[in-house]
Amino acid sequence: MRPVSDEVVILEAGRTVASGPPARILAPRRPPKTATAVRVPVDAALSAAGVCATYGRRTVLTAVSFTARERECLAVVGPSGSGKSTLARCLVGLHPYRGTVTLHGQPVARATGDRTAAHRRDLQLVAQDSVAALNPRETVGQALLRPLRHLRGLPVPQASAEATNLLARVHLPAGYVDRRPASLSGGERQRVNLARALACRPRVLVCDEVTSALDVHTGEAMLALLAELRRDLGLTVVLITHDLATVARWADAVVVLDNGRVVESGPTAAVLRAPGHAVTRALVGATGAAPD
Numbered sequence: 001m002r003p004v005s006d007e008v009v010i011l012e013a014g015r016t017v018a019s020g021p022p023a024r025i026l027a028p029r030r031p032p033k034t035a036t037a038v039r040v041p042v043d044a045a046l047s048a049a050g051v052c053a054t055y056g057r058r059t060v061l062t063a064v065s066f067t068a069r070e071r072e073c074l075a076v077v078g079p080s081g082s083g084k085s086t087l088a089r090c091l092v093g094l095h096p097y098r099g100t101v102t103l104h105g106q107p108v109a110r111a112t113g114d115r116t117a118a119h120r121r122d123l124q125l126v127a128q129d130s131v132a133a134l135n136p137r138e139t140v141g142q143a144l145l146r147p148l149r150h151l152r153g154l155p156v157p158q159a160s161a162e163a164t165n166l167l168a169r170v171h172l173p174a175g176y177v178d179r180r181p182a183s184l185s186g187g188e189r190q191r192v193n194l195a196r197a198l199a200c201r202p203r204v205l206v207c208d209e210v211t212s213a214l215d216v217h218t219g220e221a222m223l224a225l226l227a228e229l230r231r232d233l234g235l236t237v238v239l240i241t242h243d244l245a246t247v248a249r250w251a252d253a254v255v256v257l258d259n260g261r262v263v264e265s266g267p268t269a270a271v272l273r274a275p276g277h278a279v280t281r282a283l284v285g286a287t288g289a290a291p292d
């Protein structure tokens with residue numbers, strides 16, 4: 001087709017976004033060099049593409065990209081200070097970032113306040129510090145009722161019944177609805193935390209060092225519970241940890257962060273058998289996590 005006008009104007013939402021000779025404006029454009037081309041698998045549950053984050057002027061995450069497939073346990077590992085918790089906070093909208101986070105193919109807004117209610121429900125964080133995460137003045141029942149009433153919109157009788165179901169789901173007795181956080185063990189508090197995240201019926205859980213404050217036995221029980229929830233509820237779990245022994249036992253795939261960058265990623269068995277980066281080798285060496 002031969003252009004017949006001297007100038008083309010492109011309007012978007014009533015504003016001129018481009019104008020000029022047809023040959024320039026209508027020519028197919030190359031993607032900008034800074035764009036991150038990411039191929040996302042069809043069964044992707046959560047994807048990060050080129051995520052960058054700062055604290056003030058200090059960059060702590062640089063172009064972090066990965067994909068967690070549906071029902072997968074994807075571990076994010078790295079040394080202390082490598083940016084794991086910051087990444088967890090970016091994923092759930094608690095820390096500002098550049099780049100794209102996609103949930104089941106839909107880009108999510110960068111701040112929790114701007115996210116759709118569905119995105120806020122679908123993507124839940126279980127934080128490391130179960131003491132700080134729970135209000136000491138609230139009973140377990142009150143902590144569970146809030147998301148059930150406000151995010152799920154359940155009336156009180158159904159919300160109360162569902163609170164009991166959630167406690168059963170995390171293997172706690174129904175009578176715990178009347179307990180307060182101070183009267184719970186660390187493992188029990190972390191289960192309440194998990195039950196509260198489950199109250200939203202999420203599709204993806206981001207678990208930030210959820211076992212680091214627990215003894216080995218209680219931590220294993222928590223990881224076994226997460227595996228059970230993946231199987232029974234079809235959840236995808238992003239497991240943030242510094243412990244490669246945990247990764248070896250529970251994760252399908254792993255992303256290794258160092259100094260805010262992804263230095264290695266892939267299926268757990270392959271990465272641990274032949275770690276390609278010095279940081280991964282050091283983590284494997286520290287925990288003796290290499291598979292048989």
Ligand SMILES: Nc1ncnc2c1ncn2[C@@H]1O[C@H](COP(=O)(O)OP(=O)(O)OP(=O)(O)O)[C@@H](O)[C@H]1O
Binds near residue numbers: 081
């Ligand atoms: N609130 C903050 N203000 C300024 N810098 C911060 C803040 N929180 C974290 N940082 C810095 O950002 C970097 C990444 O921290 P982050 O907590 O994300 O790492 P991490 O891998 O989770 O570490 P750890 O395993 O020790 O918990 C670190 O250098 C840390 O000092």
